[in-house]
Amino acid sequence: xxxxxxxxxxxxxxxxxxISIVIFFLLRIVPGNIxxxxxxxxxxxxxxxxxxxxxxxxxxxxxxxxxWHWISGxxxxxxxxxxxxxxxxxxxxxxxxPITARLAGLALLFSASIGIPLGVISAVKQGTKLDYALRVxxxxxxxxxxxxxxxxxxxxxxxxxxxxxIFNPNPQTWLEAFTTYAVPAAAVGFRSAALTMRITRSSxxxxxxxxxxxxxxxxxxxxxxxxxxxxLKNAILPVITVIGIEAAFLIGGLIVTETxxxxxxxxxxxxxxxxxxxxxxxxxxVMFIAVVVVFANFTVDMLYxxxxxxxxxxx
Amino acid sequence: MANKSDLVLDxxxxxxxxxTNSGLFKAVDDLSFTVKRGETLAIVGESGCGKSVTALSLMxxxxxxxxxxxxxxxTLEGTDLLALDEAQMRAVRGNRxxxxxxxxxxxxxxxxxIGDQIVEAVRLHRNxxxxxxxxxxxxxxxxxxxxxxxxRAREYPHQLSGGMRQRAMIAMALACRPALLxxxxxxxxxxxxxxxxxxxxxxxxxxxxxxxxxxxxxxxxVVAQTAQRVIVMYAGRKxxxxxxxxxxAAPKHPYTRGLMASIPAVPASGAxxxxxxxxxxxxxxxxxRLPQGxxxxxxxxxxxxxxxxxxxxxxxxxxGHLAACWRxxxxxxxx
Numbered sequence: 001x002x003x004x005x006x007x008x009x010x011x012x013x014x015x016x017x018x019i020s021i022v023i024f025f026l027l028r029i030v031p032g033n034i035x036x037x038x039x040x041x042x043x044x045x046x047x048x049x050x051x052x053x054x055x056x057x058x059x060x061x062x063x064x065x066x067x068w069h070w071i072s073g074x075x076x077x078x079x080x081x082x083x084x085x086x087x088x089x090x091x092x093x094x095x096x097x098p099i100t101a102r103l104a105g106l107a108l109l110f111s112a113s114i115g116i117p118l119g120v121i122s123a124v125k126q127g128t129k130l131d132y133a134l135r136v137x138x139x140x141x142x143x144x145x146x147x148x149x150x151x152x153x154x155x156x157x158x159x160x161x162x163x164x165x166i167f168n169p170n171p172q173t174w175l176e177a178f179t180t181y182a183v184p185a186a187a188v189g190f191r192s193a194a195l196t197m198r199i200t201r202s203s204x205x206x207x208x209x210x211x212x213x214x215x216x217x218x219x220x221x222x223x224x225x226x227x228x229x230x231x232l233k234n235a236i237l238p239v240i241t242v243i244g245i246e247a248a249f250l251i252g253g254l255i256v257t258e259t260x261x262x263x264x265x266x267x268x269x270x271x272x273x274x275x276x277x278x279x280x281x282x283x284x285x286v287m288f289i290a291v292v293v294v295f296a297n298f299t300v301d302m303l304y305x306x307x308x309x310x311x312x313x314x315x
Numbered sequence: 316m317a318n319k320s321d322l323v324l325d326x327x328x329x330x331x332x333x334x335t336n337s338g339l340f341k342a343v344d345d346l347s348f349t350v351k352r353g354e355t356l357a358i359v360g361e362s363g364c365g366k367s368v369t370a371l372s373l374m375x376x377x378x379x380x381x382x383x384x385x386x387x388x389x390t391l392e393g394t395d396l397l398a399l400d401e402a403q404m405r406a407v408r409g410n411r412x413x414x415x416x417x418x419x420x421x422x423x424x425x426x427x428x429i430g431d432q433i434v435e436a437v438r439l440h441r442n443x444x445x446x447x448x449x450x451x452x453x454x455x456x457x458x459x460x461x462x463x464x465x466x467r468a469r470e471y472p473h474q475l476s477g478g479m480r481q482r483a484m485i486a487m488a489l490a491c492r493p494a495l496l497x498x499x500x501x502x503x504x505x506x507x508x509x510x511x512x513x514x515x516x517x518x519x520x521x522x523x524x525x526x527x528x529x530x531x532x533x534x535x536x537v538v539a540q541t542a543q544r545v546i547v548m549y550a551g552r553k554x555x556x557x558x559x560x561x562x563x564a565a566p567k568h569p570y571t572r573g574l575m576a577s578i579p580a581v582p583a584s585g586a587x588x589x590x591x592x593x594x595x596x597x598x599x600x601x602x603x604r605l606p607q608g609x610x611x612x613x614x615x616x617x618x619x620x621x622x623x624x625x626x627x628x629x630x631x632x633x634x635g636h637l638a639a640c641w642r643x644x645x646x647x648x649x650x
Contacts, residue, residue, distance in 0.1 A: 211421040217376055218416075219436040219487070220409035233426045308426055309471040 004313040008301075012294050019290045020074075023283055024067050033059055034083045034277045057083060059279070070283055080280035084273070089280045093266065093288070100258070100265035102177075104250050106185035111192035112243060116232075118193075119200025119239075124227055126205060134197065141194025147256035150187040154260065167263045184261040188253040192246040199242045203235035210234070236307055244300035248293040323392060323494045323527035324350040324373070324412075330386035331365075331372045340602035342368040342382065344551040350495060350527040355518070357530045357542035357559075359574065363599045365551040366531045370499045373529070374414055375404050392494050410440040413488040417500040419481035423472040429456070430468025433487045440491045455486035459516060478509035482516065489520060495527045502537065514541060535578055539563060547571045550600060550610035553629065557636040567638030569646050570595070570611045609640070617642045 032040075035053045039045050054060040058069065073080060079089040122134040157164045171177035207213065208231055216230040251267060258268035266285060273281035304311045331343040343365045350356045358366050371377045372384050375396060389396040391412055396404065416422045424432060433452035437443060443451070449468070456464035459482040472480055481501065488496060498517060502510035518541055521528050530541060538545055538559065545562050547555040547570065555568040566572045573595035597614040606612060612622040621641050629639045640646065 211416060211418050212424040214376065215416065215422045215484070215487075216424065218374055218408055218414045220405045220407070220439045221435065222405060225435075230424055230427070234424070310425060310473050 001313055008298065008313075012298065015294055016287070016290060020071055020283075020287060021067075023286045023290075024070065025063070027277075027279060027282055028063060030274075030277065032277060034279075035059070037277060070280075074284065074287065079284045082273075082281050083278045084276050084281075089284050092269070092281060093285055096264060096266040096269050097288075099263060100254060100267055102181050103185055103188070103254060103258070103263065103265060104247070106178075106181050107189035107192065107250060107253075108243065108247055110186055110189035111196050111246060114189075115193040115196025116200050116236075116239060119197040120204055120227055120232060122197065122201045123204035123208060124223075135201075138194035138197045141190045142198075144190070145256075146188045146191055146253045147260050149190060150184065150257050150260035153183060153187055165261075167261065169264070184257050184263060187261075188250065188257045191253065192243070192250070195242060195246065196239060200235065200239050203238045204231055207231045207235040233307070237304060240300055240303050240307065244296055247296045251289055251293075321351045322349050322390075323352050323354075324529070325390040326373070326387065327390070328387035329369070329372055329384070329389060331368055331377055331382060331384045333382045335381055335603070338603040341551050341605075342602065343372055346387070346548075346551075346553055348546055348553070348556065350529060352494070352527055353521065353525045354544070355521065355528040355530055355542045357532060357538040357545045358548060359532055359535060359538055359545060360548035361533060361574075361599055363602075364548045366533075366548055367499055368551075369548070370414060370497045370529065370531055373495075373497060374408060374412060376408075376414075406440065409436050409488075409493075410491045411493050412495045412497070413491070413493040414497040414499065415481070415484045415488045415501050418504050419477050419484055420504065422484055423480055425472050427471075428468065429470055429472060429475065429483050433468070433483070433490050436487050436490045451490060452486075455490050456483065458489075458520065459483070459486045461486070477505055478513065481505060481509075481513055485513075485517060485520070489524065489526070492524055493526060495529065496521065497529045497531070499531045500533070501530075503532075503534075510537075517541075535574055547574070550605060551602060552610065552639070553637075554611065554640070555636075555638045556629075557638075558634065561634060561636050567632055567636065567643040567646055568611075568640045569615045569617050569642070571638075572646055573614075617645055 033054070035050055035057070038053075039050055051060065058066065061069075070080070079093075081087065082089050082092050085092060118134055118138075122131045125131045154164050165179075165183055168176065168180045171180050204227075208227075213226060213231060216226045221230065254265065254267040255271055257263075258265045259271065266289075270282065270285050272278075273285065301313075305313055326349070327347050329343055329346045330341065332339055332341050346365075346369060348356065358369060360366050368377060368382070371382075373389055373396070375384070375389075377384060384397060387397070391407065394407075396407060396412075399407065423429070427435075430449060430452045433455055434445065434448040437448040437451050438445070441448070453464045453468050456467055461467050461479060461482050467475065467479070467483075472483075475483065485501075496517075501517065502513050505513060514537060517528070517530075520526070530537070532538060542559050545555075545557060545559055546553050547562075547568060549570050555562070555566065555571050557567075562571065563575070566575060573593075576593040577595060579592050595614055600606065600610055600613065606623060608621070608623045608625050609615070609618070609627055612618040615622065619642065625641075627639045627641045629637045630643065631637055632643065
């Protein structure tokens, strides 16, 4: 087990290294840099000024040197300065992380706590009207993009209450915090809940046919014990996989949702930074997201072993 | 004749049907039999003759839809199980009547420890703490002769061999000391060497605990070793019932005779091996389109006009030897 963990951590480092190269060079392929953008906005171009500014920011150097400069700083914990605000990149990124983390956490919580039970119910009541209704709702969840759903929610709020929910940066109570995040989290979590429900349903249908389910009934176990104890315990693995993947995909949904709901999280900040070609912010932020995703995958793999005793990570 | 109170199970005119796309079929049709305390009743027949559906009907575990028990009664220790509601039936299942299945590899829940699966069976029916039930679970594993039962109780099914898993299934089924145990082909999926051990174990425990046993099998060798009485089923109906000696000595139904002839004989040393195994020609008819008369008639060498027109009644040939055949008398002569 220890050797497995060491090997696994090593692989994660290799993955992150690969990601750092992809981020860096993709960002350089995008035409223009911050200097071009600034000068284009000013409408006046003095090549000497431009060269000066590029030199000052270090973006006149060969790409390899620039990459080395960034990655060595990253490893030392020196994340550089934002081109736009000229503040340390860390100072710009850190305060925004909890906002997005809460949003993402709540969205995942919705997806699991709504998707899994509904999936079980849908499977147990297969072929009934309830099953069909749940499947139609989940299909709509899969087909509605979250930004569109967000807009619908805002429009509905205006139509019904005459106002839209404003993001409250300093909630005083738990309830206030929940109401601040619940609506955007629901908008972005609806899709994952729908997906979780469908996977839970199909996985449960597979498991409910198994011999050990009949054994459980033959013991005299109740329907609830059969469905949630015997069946769900076996059906949960694919669901965990999907929730793990969704956790990574969520960031994409959050970018638009944060924009639609005007929430100052990292996702919206990232879009802003890309627009300005603010390399230090984009590189470090994407790298941070990559670390989160890699660790989410690692957690999912470890959870397999927790839920299925047949899976053991040996050397 | 047995004393009434000796009867553990009394099945009368049981009828289970399945509604399928190709029509309704009677998987079990008008089946009656009894099991006494400590008695072993074997139910034999080919695949698809209704043996397993009979077992599931007794447990009221026939998948509905498509199946449904539409008639008869199943009286266990004086209670008609078919009259109970689902909650009452749950209190009986695994408690007074329990079942072991054919596939030990897939019949235990792979993600729950062996001990916990037995503990669950105990605690569903006995008001015991987790710890007390755990002790019973280990005791049951010892009873089914699993070595190091305390350690095995903490293991998962995949860590046990097929024979061990079937022993664990038996331990689970008997944990609440049921009055009736149904064993549906309990040894079919096991190695030949293990089969004999498991059968001997079931019989020992049955004797020890005084459990009535319904043993479902297609293997007449198993029947001869274990049962006191035998029911032969064909196309959902009982075609013959007799004590085991009477049945093997003088089968009255051509189908039973065919089953016996299909057992390959071991040639005496020096004698030439039998050129070809005996078989019953044809297959079990589709239950959706059963012939009007005897369902076995199309495969029967003795069949006459009457067999195809009228279903023969179960007639008593003395000593509780029942057979449903118009030509039962000739069966013995043909042999």
